[in-house]
Structures are given as structure tokens and as C-alpha cells.
Amino acid sequence: MLQRTVPIIILCASGAIMVLAYxxxxxxxxxxxxxxxxxxxxxxxxxxxxxNLLKVNLEKISSQRPGWGYSAITLAAFFFMLxxxxxxVGAIPDxxxxxxxxxxxxxxxxxxxGWTYEYVFSPLTSTMFAxxxxxxxxxxxxxxxxxxxxxxxxxxxxxxxxxxxxxAGMFLTGWIPEDSAFAFLRLDWMKVAITEHIQTAGMRAxxxxxxLGVAATSLRLILGVDKSYLPRGxxxx
Amino acid sequence: MRWTTMPRSLSxxxxxxxxxxxxxxxxxxxxxxxxxxxxxxxxxxxxxxVIVVVSAxxxxxxxxxxxGRPVKIRRLAALDAVDEAIGRATxxxxxxxxxxxxxxxxxxxxxxxVNILGRVAKTAAEYDAKLEVPTSRSIVMSAARDAVQAxxxxxxxPETYNADNIRYLTDEQFGYVAAVTGxxxxxxxxxxxxxxxxxxxxxxxxxxxxxxxxxxxxxxxxPSQLPFFVAACDYTLIGEEFFAxxxxxxxxxxxxxxxxxxxxGKLLAAAVIIIGCALATAxxxxxxxxxxxxxxxxxxxx
Numbered sequence: 454m455l456q457r458t459v460p461i462i463i464l465c466a467s468g469a470i471m472v473l474a475y476x477x478x479x480x481x482x483x484x485x486x487x488x489x490x491x492x493x494x495x496x497x498x499x500x501x502x503x504x505n506l507l508k509v510n511l512e513k514i515s516s517q518r519p520g521w522g523y524s525a526i527t528l529a530a531f532f533f534m535l536x537x538x539x540x541x542v543g544a545i546p547d548x549x550x551x552x553x554x555x556x557x558x559x560x561x562x563x564x565x566x567g568w569t570y571e572y573v574f575s576p577l578t579s580t581m582f583a584x585x586x587x588x589x590x591x592x593x594x595x596x597x598x599x600x601x602x603x604x605x606x607x608x609x610x611x612x613x614x615x616x617x618x619x620x621a622g623m624f625l626t627g628w629i630p631e632d633s634a635f636a637f638l639r640l641d642w643m644k645v646a647i648t649e650h651i652q653t654a655g656m657r658a659x660x661x662x663x664x665l666g667v668a669a670t671s672l673r674l675i676l677g678v679d680k681s682y683l684p685r686g687x688x689x690x
Numbered sequence: 691m692r693w694t695t696m697p698r699s700l701s702x703x704x705x706x707x708x709x710x711x712x713x714x715x716x717x718x719x720x721x722x723x724x725x726x727x728x729x730x731x732x733x734x735x736x737x738x739x740v741i742v743v744v745s746a747x748x749x750x751x752x753x754x755x756x757x758g759r760p761v762k763i764r765r766l767a768a769l770d771a772v773d774e775a776i777g778r779a780t781x782x783x784x785x786x787x788x789x790x791x792x793x794x795x796x797x798x799x800x801x802x803x804v805n806i807l808g809r810v811a812k813t814a815a816e817y818d819a820k821l822e823v824p825t826s827r828s829i830v831m832s833a834a835r836d837a838v839q840a841x842x843x844x845x846x847x848p849e850t851y852n853a854d855n856i857r858y859l860t861d862e863q864f865g866y867v868a869a870v871t872g873x874x875x876x877x878x879x880x881x882x883x884x885x886x887x888x889x890x891x892x893x894x895x896x897x898x899x900x901x902x903x904x905x906x907x908x909x910x911x912x913p914s915q916l917p918f919f920v921a922a923c924d925y926t927l928i929g930e931e932f933f934a935x936x937x938x939x940x941x942x943x944x945x946x947x948x949x950x951x952x953x954x955g956k957l958l959a960a961a962v963i964i965i966g967c968a969l970a971t972a973x974x975x976x977x978x979x980x981x982x983x984x985x986x987x988x989x990x991x992x
Contacts, residue, residue, distance in 0.1 A: 472741070475731070475734065476731050476735075477731070478728060478730070479729050491796060494829065495828070498827075498831075498832055499828045501831070501832060502827075502828030506858055506859070506860075509857050512854075520876060574862075577868075578862065578863070581867050581894070582890060584894065585890060585893060588897040589893060592896070592897055592921045592922045595900075656913055663929040663930060663933075665952050665955040666952060667798050667911070667933065668741065668745065668955070669951060669955070670802055670933045670936075672745055672749070673937065676752075678752060678945055679937065681837060681840065681940065682805055682808065682833055682837050
């Protein structure tokens with residue numbers, strides 16, 4: 454019972470404090486305390502996460518399961534960054550305390566930690582991000598197939614927006630005077646009409662729905678109506 | 691309603707409110723609370739009113755649902771497809787992948803995602819399907835384990851719960867993407883669920899899932915990522931649907947009632963928008979209506 458009742462009470466009190474802090478200035482410090490508690494929990498949980506990472510990958514290596522080589526690389530990278538980061542290996546000495554190695558700057562690319570971050574980690578993450586361009590193209594190819602009325606509308610809208618974003622848009626319709634009765638045929642006019650009126654109206658409807666959904670979900674949690682996230686039986690393994 | 695017969699959840703709220711209200715009243719009336727040091731943010735009082743009205747609507751709908759009044763909720767195709775997706779994975783002998791987003795438990799979307807995970811895990815436990823949950827935050831891993839374990843208990847199969855299937859990968863956004871998409875390509879899960887807060891990685895997940903032929907069901911409240919999920923996934927829970935999903939899947943009267951309360955709030959928002967539009971339009975000819983529209987805009991902070 455305690456395993457479920459205590460978390461609900463903590464959640465109820467923390468939630469109420471966070472709401473109160475938005476309206477009562479003096480309660481802001483209480484909400485800051487709640488945030489500090491969360492940070493403490495997150496720091497403790499990080500140890501759990503690192504432990505889990507070690508356990509899962511060591512098991513994979515020891516049982517030589519398919520892909521165990523990736524696990525070996527993961528653990529090697531994990532320990533390398535942990536050691537050079539924690540012990541500040543090769544850190545640039547601080548001008549105030551040149552004799553104290555742990556006072557040195559380890560984030561500069563001149564140190565092993567900073568160099569690895571700058572020249573190994575950053576390019577790898579940039580590569581992952583860059584792949585998004587290809588995925589956008591493949592997703593757009595599927596989404597813009599004119600299968601029915603809705604997809605034809607989507608295709609036409611995308612065509613107008615894309616064309617209006619390019620120099621071709623101005624070349625094709627830029628000659629129509631802005632103050633004429635046919636100004637609405639200009640691609641830049643159509644782009645503004647679509648993005649600022651039609652799209653904004655739709656997005657605001659979604660945003661209002663999201664805000665109400667957040668309020669209802671928070672209330673379900675604070676009232677203890679939704680307890681699906683809580684442990685049952687013997688607790689988490 | 692006598693205290694002893696009051697539902698526990700409401701009595702918890704009453705206790706919390708009883709503890710907090712005197713504090714706030716005392717703070718508001720404290721001497722020295724001048725215009726520069728207001729204890730209460732008066733500029734936010736309209737928002738407080740909206741919160742009180744919406745909360746009252748949700749609580750009233752929950753209480754009405756408890757009286758046995760029929761609760762009708764619109765069917766959500768994405769959630770009706772959950773059983774189908776997990777059933778397909780079971781038949782194919784492949785795993786089910788659940789990605790709870792990349793944010794921590796401080797984000798309400800992650801909380802909603804973990805709640806849905808509980809429902810998905812229950813179905814997976816009933817079907818004896820393997821459920822993999824890679825997480826990018828340690829606390830999310832811990833919460834996800836609790837939710838999945840509770841689901842296995844609820845399904846009457848606590849012995850099939852394996853904590854190692856819910857694992858922590860990394861806090862780094864694209865490191866997490868690389869690990870998850872790599873395992874997707876290698877293990878080829880038959881069903882992929884993306885429920886939580888997503889940013890640039892949404893399309894990377896969804897397109898990889900599409901390339902392996904998985905049934906994909908996504909849900910997020912990030913408006914900028916919704917088009918990507920809609921384009922690449924089979925089903926998408928858009929905004930409020932995502933928050934209603936956990937309640938919908940639970941089938942519990944209390945939770946279904948809360949969705950109706952949420953709809954009342956939506957009705958109220960629609961009414962205010964229509965009144966505002968009507969006043970602003972009529973204000974072109976009638977100054978009184980223009981004043982009314984301006985007052986309404988000011989009330990809502992516009």
C-alpha cells in the first residue's frame with residue numbers, strides 16, 4: 454500500500470505546489486525546492502542508468518550475442534570518456550592553480566575530453582542529424598502522392614509553399630501588381646494567406662486541445678485517478 | 691457527501707488544498723504586500739479562473755461517471771489498432787518497440803507516454819509478445835519498469851516480466867537515435883510505438899520503422915513533429931488525443947469521465963472563440979461590440 458499511496462501524496466503535494474507557484478509569488482521558492490528534489494532524484498537515477506548500460510552490454514559481450522562488437526565499442530567509449538572526464542586527463546592547467554591538475558580546463562579541444570567531444574562526438578551527431586534531409590525527401594515522396602481529395606489538397610498546398618519560397622515563385626507571379634485585383638494570384642500572397650491564416654488557425658486549435666489535454670492529464674495524476682505508472686506487487690526489479 | 695464516503699483520490703486533493711489554501715490566503719493578506727511585492731500575480735488571475743473552470747468540469751465529469759451514467763467516447767483508430775499491432779508482432783514472432791520520447795519525467799508528454807506504455811505492456815503480456823523499451827533518461831527507465839511490471843501483474847503474468855527489456859541508452863539526442871534505429875534495423879520489430887516528446891528524431895524513427903515494414907503508432911503533443919509522424923506512421927495521436935489515450939485504453943469509468951470533462955473545456959474554448967469572432971466582426975459597425983471584443987482579448991492576455 455505504501456508503495457502506491459506515498460508516491461500519490463508526494464505527486465499531489467508537488468503538483469499543487471507547482472500550480473500554486475505560478476500564481477503566488479511567495480510559493481516560487483517551494484517550487485524551486487521541488488525542482489531541487491527532482492534533480493537529486495535524477496542524479497541518483499543516473500547511477501541506475503549507467504549500471505543498466507554496463508549490465509546489458511557486458512551480458513551481450515559475455516554471451517557473444519549478435520552485435521556484441523557494438524557493445525564492446527559502447528563500453529570502451531563509455532569508460533574512456535568517464536576516465537578522461539572524471540580525472541581530467543590531459544586538462545589544460547589553470548593559470549591560478551597551475552600545480553592542481555583537477556583545477557584544469559578539460560572542455561577545451563586541446564584536452565583529450567574536449568578533443569573527443571569536438572572531433573568525434575560532434576561529427577557523429579551531425580551525421581545523424583544530416584540524414585534527416587534524406588528522410589524528409591522519402592517521407593515527402595510518400596505523403597505527396599495524389600491518392601484522394603485530401604492528398605491532392607496537401608500536394609497543391611505544398612507546391613504553392615515550396616514554389617513561393619524559391620526565386621521561381623517571384624519570377625512566375627512577381628509581375629502581378631501588388632495593389633491590383635489579381636494580387637491574390639501572386640505566390641507570395643498565397644503563401645502568406647496559407648501560413649498566417651489557414652495554418653495558424655489549425656495550429657491554434659491543436660494547441661488549445663493540447664493545453665486542455667495537459668490540464669486533464671495533470672488533474673488525473675494529481676487526483677490519483679490514473680495510477681498506471683505506479684509499481685505493483687514486489688516493486689521494480 | 692460524508693468524509694468517510696468521499697473517494698480517496700478526492701479526499702487526497704481536499705487534504706492538499708486544505709493544507710495549501712490557508713498558506714496562500716495568509717500570504718496574500720500579509721502586511722507589506724505592496725504593488726511592487728504582490729503575493730498573488732493578479733495579471734494571471736484570468737488564467738487561474740480558466741484552470742478552475744476546466745478542473746471543475748473534469749472533476750464533475752469524473753463524479754458523474756461514478757454515478758453510473760453512460761460514458762460515450764469517440765473511437766480512436768490509433769488506439770483500436772494497438773491490439774492489432776501487438777497481435778501481428780506475436781504472430782510474426784517479432785518484438786514490439788516502444789519509444790517514450792527523449793525528455794525526462796518532468797515533461798507531461800513523457801508521463802502520458804509512460805501511462806500508455808502500461809496499457810501497451812498489458813496487451814503485450816497477455817499476448818506473450820516481447821516488448822522492448824529503450825529510454826534516454828534514467829528516471830524514465832525506472833518509471834517505465836514500474837509501469838511494465840504493474841502491467842504484467844495486471845495481466846496475471848508477473849513471471850514474464852523482464853526488466854532488461856527496458857534499458858537506458860544515453861541522454862544524447864542523436865546517440866539515442868543511432869542506438870534505437872540500429873536495433874530497429876537489426877531486430878526488425880513488427881510494431882513500433884512512439885509516444886512522448888519528440889523533436890528532430892521523430893522522422894528518423896518513423897522512416898526507419900517504415901523501411902522495416904513495422905506497423906507504427908505515434909503520439910505526441912509537439913505540433914512541429916506531428917506532420918512527420920502523420921506522413922510516416924500508420925496511425926497518429928494528435929495533441930489532445932495523445933493525452934486522452936491512456937484513459938481511453940484503461941476503460942475505467944473515472945478516466946473516461948475525465949476525457950468528457952476535457953471535452954467540456956474544449957466546448958468552452960470554442961464558445962469563447964466564436965463569441966470573440968462575432969464581437970470583433972460586429973465591432974466593425976458597432977463600437978460597443980468592439981469594446982466587448984477588446985475586453986475579452988484583454989481578459990485572456992491578448
